[in-house]
Amino acid sequence: MSSSRPQPRPGVLSISAYVPGKSGAPGAAKVFKLSSNESPLGPSPHAIAAYQAVGQHLEDYPDGAATRLREAIAGVYGLDPARIICGAGSDDLLNLIARAYLADGDEAIHSQYGFLVYPIATMGTGAKPVVAPEKDLTTDVDAILAAVTPRTKVVFLANPNNPTGTYIPFDEVKRLHRGLRPDILLVLDAAYAEYVSRNDYSTGLELVAESENVVMCRTFSKIHALAALRLGWMVGPAHVVDAVNRVRGPFNVNAPAIDAGIAAVEDAGHIELSRAHNDRWLPWLSEEIGKLGLTVTPSVANFLLIHFPGTNGHTAQAADAFLTARGLVLRSVASYGLPAALRMSVGTEEANRLVVASLAEFMAA
Numbered sequence: 001m002s003s004s005r006p007q008p009r010p011g012v013l014s015i016s017a018y019v020p021g022k023s024g025a026p027g028a029a030k031v032f033k034l035s036s037n038e039s040p041l042g043p044s045p046h047a048i049a050a051y052q053a054v055g056q057h058l059e060d061y062p063d064g065a066a067t068r069l070r071e072a073i074a075g076v077y078g079l080d081p082a083r084i085i086c087g088a089g090s091d092d093l094l095n096l097i098a099r100a101y102l103a104d105g106d107e108a109i110h111s112q113y114g115f116l117v118y119p120i121a122t123m124g125t126g127a128k129p130v131v132a133p134e135k136d137l138t139t140d141v142d143a144i145l146a147a148v149t150p151r152t153k154v155v156f157l158a159n160p161n162n163p164t165g166t167y168i169p170f171d172e173v174k175r176l177h178r179g180l181r182p183d184i185l186l187v188l189d190a191a192y193a194e195y196v197s198r199n200d201y202s203t204g205l206e207l208v209a210e211s212e213n214v215v216m217c218r219t220f221s222k223i224h225a226l227a228a229l230r231l232g233w234m235v236g237p238a239h240v241v242d243a244v245n246r247v248r249g250p251f252n253v254n255a256p257a258i259d260a261g262i263a264a265v266e267d268a269g270h271i272e273l274s275r276a277h278n279d280r281w282l283p284w285l286s287e288e289i290g291k292l293g294l295t296v297t298p299s300v301a302n303f304l305l306i307h308f309p310g311t312n313g314h315t316a317q318a319a320d321a322f323l324t325a326r327g328l329v330l331r332s333v334a335s336y337g338l339p340a341a342l343r344m345s346v347g348t349e350e351a352n353r354l355v356v357a358s359l360a361e362f363m364a365a
């Protein structure tokens with residue numbers, strides 16, 4: 001059929017655009033943003049200084065290969081810098097992977113409550129996102145394996161997952177990998193890896209090193225608290241790195257992000273502070289919110305999923321309005337198919353105590 005105006009490729013108009021967490025609370029005296037899982041401690045002071053120093057040289061293009069940043073990451077994680085690609089957020093990398101490996105008619109699997117960037121990146125290529133049901137808000141490896149068809153090209157797995165905060169042990173990730181055909185790319189998104197303190201968890205680096213079809217993506221937006229700069233990285237086998245580099249924009253990572261990223265990844269002390277803050281407040285929040293009669297999904301990340309009963313006006317939507325009026329901005333997860341829940345990022349001590357006090361007031365009303 002001919003058309004009187006340009007038409008986007010099939011799939012594009014089926015995308016529901018990503019709805020980011022709210023950032024404001026109009027009218028509230030003080031606003032606590034707990035909607036996008038950013039670190040309450042902010043970035044390393046060294047990263048801020050490095051960012052500011054780049055302001056003296058804005059006329060120069062960045063190093064398109066982000067060489068010094070890849071070397072810094074490689075040094076910290078014991079990797080080969082040639083196997084690393086940096087991106088404008090892991091978002092950029094997930095889209096580049098989709099562009100390199102998916103086409104019309106292909107399928108990419110993600111789990112039921114998986115990160116919404118996966119279906120968006122998939123549909124943008126004309127491929128079809130296939131949803132594998134979860135069990136108890138947790139990735140179900142058997143369901144992913146059952147969803148594989150001859151058209152499957154990519155499996156996206158956030159571990160831990162956002163917005164649920166749950167994870168699967170490394171044995172399960174390995175079982176998933178063993179069950180996939182060797183021509184299917186397994187994308188491990190370990191955005192929250194630094195926060196996990198479980199012996200049976202692994203980011204999957206070992207699987208990346210020993211396979212030809214596994215990549216791992218990481219972000220500087222969470223524990224490194226550089227979300228504004230848009231910075232992420234991935235590591236993978238040489239042939240995947242080669243393919244993704246071919247579709248990558250030549251200057252996809254900006255100069256302030258490169259310099260701040262180097263300082264951030266090398267500041268082990270600041271990373272430890274952020275992790276320790278989370279270790280203290282995540283269990284406290286789970287326990288205190290649980291005492292109010294609300295169900296909290298056990299989380300290993302830097303956020304919690306709080307479920308509302310829906311009775312006596314105690315809906316997630318009403319709680320969201322109640323908290324927002326007090327400057328507490330949480331995340332509605334209705335777009336993830338979880339209309340009865342709100343996601344809360346672990347905040348500063350002040351924010352955390354205020355949320356608990358406000359939820360107590362809400363539940364008493």
Ligand SMILES: *Cc1c(COP(=O)(O)O)cnc(C)c1O
Pocket residue numbers: 037088089090091092115158161162189191218219220221222227230231232
């Ligand atoms: C926040 C998040 C990311 C990071 O995205 P950026 O584009 O790097 O900011 C990636 N994956 C998941 C599951 C996330 O929650």
